[in-house]
Amino acid sequence: MAEKPRSVVPFETPKRPVTDEYHSVRVVDDYRWLEDLNDPEVRRWNEEQSKYSRGVLDALPMREKVRERVAALYGASSADYPDVKFVGGRFFGLKFQPPKEQRFLVTLGSVDDAGSEKVVVDPNKLDSRGTTAIDWYVPSLDGRLIAVSLSRGGSEEGTLHVYEVETGRELSDFIPRVNYPTGGGSVAWNAEGSGLYYTRYPRAGERQVENLNFYQQVYHHWLGTPTIEDSYVIGKEFPRIAEIRLSSTEDGSYLLATVANGDGGEFAHYLMDPYGTWAQVTQFGDQVTGAVLGRDGCLYLLSRKNAPKGRILKLALSDPELSRARTVVEEGAGSIDSFEPARNRLYVVEVDGGPSLIRVYDLEGRAEKPVPGEPVSAVWKVLRLDGDVILFREESFVTPPAWYRYEPSTGKSVRTALFVTSPESFDDYEVVREFATSKDGTKVPLNIIRAKGVKLDGKNPTILGGYGGYGISLKPYFRIRRRVWLEQGGVIAIANLRGGGEYGEDWHKAGNLTRKQNVFDDFVACAKHLVEAGYMSASRLAIEGGSNGGLLMGAVLTQHPELSQAVVSFVGIYDMLRVELDPNGAFNVTEFGTVKDPEQFRALYAYSPYHHVTDGTKYPAILFMTGENDGRVNPAHSRKMMARLQAANGSDRPILLRTSATSGHGVDTGLNEQVAEDADEYAFLLDQLRVDYKPRVNSE
DSSP: OOOOOOOOOSSOOOOOOEEEEETTEEEEETTGGGGOTTSHHHHHHHHHHHHHHHHHHHTOTTHHHHHHHHHHHHHHSOOEEEEEEEETTEEEEEEEOTTSSSOEEEEEEETTEEEEEEEEEOHHHHOTTSOEEEEEEEEOTTSSEEEEEEEETTOOOEEEEEEETTTOOEEEEEEEEEEBTTTBOOEEEOTTSSEEEEEEOOOBTTBOGGGTTSOOEEEEEETTSOGGGOEEEEOTTSOTTEEEEEEEOTTSSOEEEEEEETTSSOEEEEEEOTTSOEEEEEOGGGOEEEEEEOSSSEEEEEEOTTOTTOEEEEEETTSOOGGGOEEEEOOOSSEEEEEEEOSSEEEEEEESSSOEEEEEEETTOOBOOOOOOOTTEEEEEEEEOSTTOEEEEEEESSSOOEEEEEETTTTEEEEEEEEOOOSSOOTTEEEEEEEEEOTTSOEEEEEEEEETTOOOSSBOOEEEEOOOOTTOOOOOOOOTTHHHHHTTTOEEEEEOOBTBSTTOHHHHHTTSGGGTHHHHHHHHHHHHHHHHTTSBOGGGEEEEEETHHHHHHHHHHHHOTTSOSEEEEESOOOOTTTGGGSHHHHHTHHHHOOTTSHHHHHHHHHHOGGGGOOTTOOOOEEEEEEETTOSSSOTHHHHHHHHHHHHHOOSSOOEEEEEESSOSSSTTOOHHHHHHHHHHHHHHHHHHTTOOOOOOTTOO
């Protein structure tokens, strides 16, 4: 291909310096004025940047063919049931079925007969534009009613609705502000199904405007009564950044409130007994990160105190004193990701560097044979049925997700009717796990999806992705869209970086707060490993990440602009000195740190991407993607980073900003918008890595 002419920026963004001082360090912010999208000038700037970006992306000769291929792959995929529950003797599930824009809620008579389903709530009929989504749903304990949080435009700002399951009729109960991206939202029904406990954020007039998306608390609502009469239950003593999850025993006699102190991995647990009395079971310092109500009158706890990979404790509900808890599953080689107590058995999902499996114990902790599973795969959900039978959802990088039934009496896992069929087989591809050596000698797992028999000649166009934060394990997951890249001779690599939970809490803590630089070093080491192994050179490497992974992209492109040819960064965080001023940014302080602390400020300032853009540097091609309705990461981060990079860039590679008016952080983005995003990303990367797109023969 011929060398391309230098991209022309639509206009020069004015600099309007504002100076802040942090611990005697003066920091100048030239683009503070871009933070307010309500300012007409900022909105005009955003529109002009969008026009410029659309002009570049729409002019790519392969863009429409890529869009057609992505749309065909999504459209030919079978239905998926990502969230299934078993309550009151019946199955409930969120179903995603292209060409419908959003998931809809169904009941199923049997998981072995997808034809037994019945639609209860379909947001696609409530909103013809496809921008209304179900945030979550909770059936009443008898399965007769269902509470559903609905939000619009990817905002995750949910309002609670109640429906009759049999008829789909909506009741008059309507409760706003039950869900928001900062702390999420939750519901638990009372025993009779006559009322429910729910989380709620302050309403106008209850708090100052800047606190309306904080101070989540629990209330109780009797069906058929005005919400003004709802009673406060618990939460006034919780932190400003509390995130509350509610659950109850199957008979509704006990209510459990799990309270997170922001996003850094600290939890406290509160238990309400049948008489309405609350007891605090754990405190934030106890390092108990999970709790599940058992069927045997016990509370099961996941403790990481002196056990960074986790051990499981057991405690009587009638005497919920933590000092009386006893260990039933000791810390093992794998990190405990989740667990589910059944009638006589305890199912424990363990992660080992990324892949996961289900281990089985009796309720006293005696080990049995693990549940059979696929290699390099992940168990995402475990659902207890009657007795000791469970359903679990499993998938891999090359195998679509499916729900399996496991019966301990046979020791076998049988696939149910709830499985995804891919329109294309991935039998011609394989997944290999290799290990990169980070700057400090740490071995970092790297999952590589490649064609069988691939030549390691340094010429394979490669996408490297990662995350590394919040103790979240980046487990194997299937995405049909990857086929577009792989068909063009591409390689896809996913790194399991520190900051995640792949090896337990020590792995998480090695990449949070003042140790965040380890995450970036791990990612760079993975890129260098791919080069040394012969997969590609820097001119054939693209890197991508979203949210915390967007922060990763910003740090890597500013610290190592030579590392890659192109970058795609979704809904990223770039100004680490001001992120905590945003509502959700305040929830991230327990993970990232705060500028109020001198040591944490120095660490934040040392890697903050926005503050390390250097004039005249030859940066890679960059595509920033964001949504106007993002309540998790302020889109202002993308605007400011865009302006700073455009002013500083010394290369001829384009720097683009794609802003969607109909989406947020990426949660519940409509199908058509998702297709458009994927098409823009892949067309951009194929163009920048100089790959001539070859349409698949008979791809229709």
